[in-house]
Amino acid sequence: MAQMIFVNLPVKDLETTKDFFGKLGFSTNPQFSDDRAACLVISDTIFAMLLTEPRFKEFTAKDIADASRTTEVILALSADSREKVDELVDAALAAGGSPAGETQDLGFMYGRSFQDPDHHIWEVIWMDAAAAGAQG
Structure with missing residues (x-):
């Protein structure tokens, strides 16, 4: 299996960000998406996990960069x-x-x-x- 990358990005408004990337031709994988996260499919091996800021904070004790x-x-x-x-x-x-x-x-x-x-x-x-x- 090819190595894959999942980049986790905090977002302020999930729907706005999904709409933006949809206009660029990218899709989301509904299997790994909900109202707090969306799995943006960039290629067969590259994905960006778009996470609402509260969801992103569940993965780190550090502040979210502005x-x-x-x-x-x-x-x-x-x-x-x-x-x-x-x-x-x-x-x-x-x-x-x-x-x-x-x-x-x-x-x-x-x-x-x-x-x-x-x-x-x-x-x-x-x-x-x-x-x-x-x-x-």
């Missing part, structure tokens, strides 16, 4: 092409997300980023692996 003021993590997703990077980030911005940094264009690598409704930062990156190898 992602509008601090950055604890940057989530990076690969894309199959430069066009796919633009499609996903443009969809995020149209769905109510906000920009998070400048476009990065190194020729062999291209990336853009956005913030979701809870201010979590998502980077979307395409890289030409053959050209990247030639850079080193």
